[in-house]
Amino acid sequence: MSEIQKNLAGIQQRIRRACEAAGRSPEDVTLIAVSKTKPVSAIREVMQEGICDFGENRPQELRDKYEQLPPGLSWHMIGHLQRNKIKYIIDKVCMIHSVDTVELAEDISAQAVKRGLVIPVLLEVNMAGEESKFGLRPEETEAFARTVSVLPGIHVRGLMTIAPYVEDPEENRVYFRRMKELSIDIARKNIDNVDMIDLSMGMTGDFETAIEEGATFVRVGTGIFGERDYSGR
Numbered sequence: 001m002s003e004i005q006k007n008l009a010g011i012q013q014r015i016r017r018a019c020e021a022a023g024r025s026p027e028d029v030t031l032i033a034v035s036k037t038k039p040v041s042a043i044r045e046v047m048q049e050g051i052c053d054f055g056e057n058r059p060q061e062l063r064d065k066y067e068q069l070p071p072g073l074s075w076h077m078i079g080h081l082q083r084n085k086i087k088y089i090i091d092k093v094c095m096i097h098s099v100d101t102v103e104l105a106e107d108i109s110a111q112a113v114k115r116g117l118v119i120p121v122l123l124e125v126n127m128a129g130e131e132s133k134f135g136l137r138p139e140e141t142e143a144f145a146r147t148v149s150v151l152p153g154i155h156v157r158g159l160m161t162i163a164p165y166v167e168d169p170e171e172n173r174v175y176f177r178r179m180k181e182l183s184i185d186i187a188r189k190n191i192d193n194v195d196m197i198d199l200s201m202g203m204t205g206d207f208e209t210a211i212e213e214g215a216t217f218v219r220v221g222t223g224i225f226g227e228r229d230y231s232g233r
């Protein structure tokens with residue numbers, strides 16, 4: 001087993017334990033291996049262990065890796081997406097986690113329709129109100145969901161948040177809990193074409209807390225692949 005494979009096994013075990021502690025089934029939580037900045041060789045090591053879900057935050061990087069790796073993987077666009085870059089990924093992703101403007105939703109819709117696709121999307125919510133982060137304010141999320149619900153070619157499947165970087169994951173529990181509550185509130189409104197099935201929340205530092213609060217996707221990069229080196233970008 002390689003270092004990366006050992007890391008992965010450790011993360012998977014912690015996910016199982018968190019599910020057990022929360023009385024949830026491990027099948028209800030999908031691990032997305034966040035492979036941004038990492039080479040395809042590292043992705044292959046993770047694939048060998050049966051992982052199919054990978055997350056990238058740059059469209060061109062997602063496209064390049066998609067083209068170098070076998071079909072059958074599920075690629076998640078998890079980063080801020082500029083409208084002029086949708087074309088690189090529209091036919092390659094299984095889900096876009098980061099929809100936070102009507103213009104972006106409209107452009108994804110138009111390009112999906114052109115290709116005969118329906119793209120599952122999540123609405124990105126800035127739960128902690130951090131200035132530096134993208135995302136909707138919690139209180140505008142329902143109205144936003146209504147607005148984009150009428151667009152063809154996209155299907156709203158839930159919410160995504162990037163919690164603050166903290167030393168102690170307990171500090172983020174409140175944001176995960178509020179996000180779950182927000183998704184329940186929106187689900188109760190029975191908006192056509194809006195489902196609140198998925199909650200994408202939790203990263204290397206706080207995924208267990210996110211699972212306890214209802215995450216269906218956790219996005220783990222460093223914990224699997226090791227530290228990222230941004231010096232060459």
Ligand SMILES: *Cc1c(COP(=O)(O)O)cnc(C)c1O
Nearest residue numbers: 034057078203204219220221222
């Ligand atoms: C990089 C990234 C992650 C993974 O972060 P780690 O702390 O390395 O696990 C998760 N979600 C998003 C949106 C990211 O950009």
